[in-house]
Amino acid sequence: MQKVLTFLILILAFGSCKERGVSSEEDFVKKVKSLNTIDLQKEFLEEIYKTDQETRNALNDARLTYGYDSAEKKEVQQIMVNNDRNNFQKIELYLQKYGHPSIAEHGEKASRAPWIVIHHTGDITSKERNFTYLYEAYRKGNLESGSFSLYLERLHRTKFGNRFTLPNPYREEQLIDSLITRLNLVVKEY
Template sequence: MKKVIYYLIFILILACNKEDKISGEIILEVKSLDTNNKKVAFLSEIHEQDQKVRKNLSEVELEFGYDSDEKKEAIRKMIKNDRTNLQKIELYLQEYGHPSIDTLGEIAAGTPWIVIHHSGNIESRQRNFTYLYNAYKNGDIKPGSFSFYLERFHRMKFGNRFTLPNPYRQEKLIDSLIKRLDLLELTK
């Protein structure tokens, strides 16, 4: 019996590690983005995939119900898509930095934010904070989008919603969330 349990644990570890490894195909795809047009197409495709799986999830839930097997399968596909998109975006950011609106357009510049925002873990938010913060400071991410990312980060980390007394400016909310999330050192 112990052998069976050890075997199952070993298989689970291998499966988890396999999903987190970046394929050579993704590496080659990102490395091949040698023109702005290719970068725009790459980022636009990721954005489209991100939105498509979410729209599909909503449609499946409406058609088959909240607790349906079809919805569970749609969620599984969305999580798989999000994981792949996050790998692509993180490689892109490492290779080229955050895309700018002026160079690549609004959709391309917003794609890293939306993919990281949809990632299901705190680590990816922490890892990519500096890219998103600098993009916000450069005007490539809108203050409302950046604060939304930070607010979800806060909910994930602390389990509650962050609030400030009204009235407040968006910049005050962002600064307060950065301090609360202990990210101030990453803004320098």
């Protein structure tokens, strides 16, 4: 297990170093502009999703193997922070150019990439700025209601410091509508 984790840390570190070589916004803009087919977009989005999940799995493995305060865990955590920052830039540029991907055209994993990246950012402004994309995806069936409500609940917790609750019983749609109202998010009609 330790050898596997060390190998994974090295791969993530190499990927992170490689990313740092092309991490300027200008390079990301060029990359996103080059995604002129659905297949290229799908590959781009799936790679972002894969990087996000692999890094989080490596962080969990490092915690379990080396301990919460270990140097190995802190190294993987820093890699995750760098990957999250780069992935967020890429996703925002993608959404601005192409809008939210659809499950029908891009597949489920690629369609989940924007949500997972936006969901993992700790910045309230960034989450609010990208609300419209996720709301549109939810309304069009390209983002599950449970994922969308989780995004809204975490945004609420980050913004107000507590969990939002509704009296039982309630439907997921009621929770979503109530959170949108509570968070004062603007819904555009589609």
